[in-house]
Amino acid sequence: MATVALRSPSQKVGGLFYFGRMLDKIRLHAKGELPQDYHANLGKGFDEKCANFLRINYNQLVERVKRGGTDEEVLQWCFENGRRPDENDVYVWNEFMRKRGWNDEVSEILERRKKEAGMTDRLDIQTSFQFIDADEGRLPSR
Secondary structure, three states, X not given: OOOOOOOOOXXXXXXXXXXXXXXXXXXXXXXXXXXXXXXXHOOOHHHHHHHHHHOOOXXXXXXXXXXXXXXHHHHXXXXXXXXXXXXXXXXXXXXXXXXXXXXXXXXXXXXXXXXXXXXXXXXXXXXXXXXXXXXXXXXXXX
8 A cells, every 4th residue: 555644543533433534535635645546445435434424425525624624623514414423322433443354244355455465464453444554554564
């Protein structure tokens, strides 16, 4: 994967995993600085899950992000135009996302991506978040 200034999916904004990373991708894409490797999944996968969780339209979110503002301002817009999850919803979201790829329907995709990246020996990579961090150089190699 290309080296790019994206946050770890584990970094929280407003208590939510992944939201900040999604904003990073939107902003970089708008500036023409998002590597091509990331384009196919814009608005899909985890982006889609996050938008659906907040009950917002991804394309409308992209337009909102392009108008500028802080992460917190964009998140507030999501709460006003979609929904504001309560503490329990945020807990369930974070735990669901943190464990994606570990013994679920994404496990096969994770194993394929590890193979493609030459990481089949990395037994420490058991989730999609761990793979993303390893692939982008945030998780030290063993």
